[in-house]
């Protein structure tokens with residue numbers, strides 16, 4: 437038997453433990469269907485479509501871990517990809533942390549991908565991995581330019597008019613997607629040291645003072661958040677099926 441270290445691996449952590457309040461009443465968002473298949477299954481397929489990803493850690497709603505395991509056994513990933521399921525936490529940050537805790541030592545590169553972005557193309561996944569592994573960036577986000585002008589406002593409740601404080605230069609703004617890619621040690625340190633509310637993992641790394649870079653994202657990597665997003669996702673999937681001839 438060899439004493440050599442096991443080969444470095446890339447793993448994807450998929451936080452899927454949210455309720456989907458903004459999508460409206462129903463099953464947890466990741467378990468709702470898209471083209472007849474649960475959104476989570478699409479997300480696992482999107483990660484395992486990359487030949488670099490050998491492990492997918494799904495972070496499930498705590499009450500649904502067994503059901504999610506059964507579901508993923510019904511829709512097996514390619515043989516080269518191991519899929520494990522762990523229980524999530526109260527916030528997205530907690531859920532990602534639970535996923536990181538489940539990674540074996542051999543993993544050196546980690547993707548964090550929302551179950552709520554089921555249609556991200558494999559080329560985007562691979563571009564993020566390449567920027568971390570070959571480009572040497574400790575943290576990478578896929579990002580797209582904005583179509584709307586953005587205003588900073590003084591938030592007010594109940595539809596009260598909100599004073600506009602300023603207009604950031606749109607050419608310098610990007611909407612950030614997932615999968616976000618990280619050197620594992622950097623992401624683990626961010627989750628250990630950074631406290632407070634954040635909306636993505638890269639911003640935790642930014643707070644460490646570590647360099648984060650953006651690579652081109654994809655319009656089909658949008659997040660299913662509100663009911664209209666589900667309509668768009670069904671349309672994108674239907675178009676793919678026509679293009680693929682089935």
Ligand SMILES: Nc1ccn([C@@H]2O[C@H](COP(=O)(O)OP(=O)(O)OP(=O)(O)O)[C@@H](O)[C@H]2O)c(=O)n1
Nearest residue numbers: 451452453454455456457458526527531551552
């Ligand atoms: N406690 C939580 C909250 C969110 N997520 C996951 O984080 C991703 C992005 O979150 P979001 O789109 O906000 O999902 P929800 O929290 O489910 O949506 P909502 O805020 O509308 O309830 C989703 O895949 C979601 O399942 C998670 O794993 N654990």
Ligand SMILES: C[C@](O)(CO)[C@H](O)COP(=O)(O)O
Nearest residue numbers: 528550612613614635636659
């Ligand atoms: C991580 C993320 O998808 C990047 O755009 C986003 O911040 C998640 O936000 P949510 O409010 O938890 O959906």
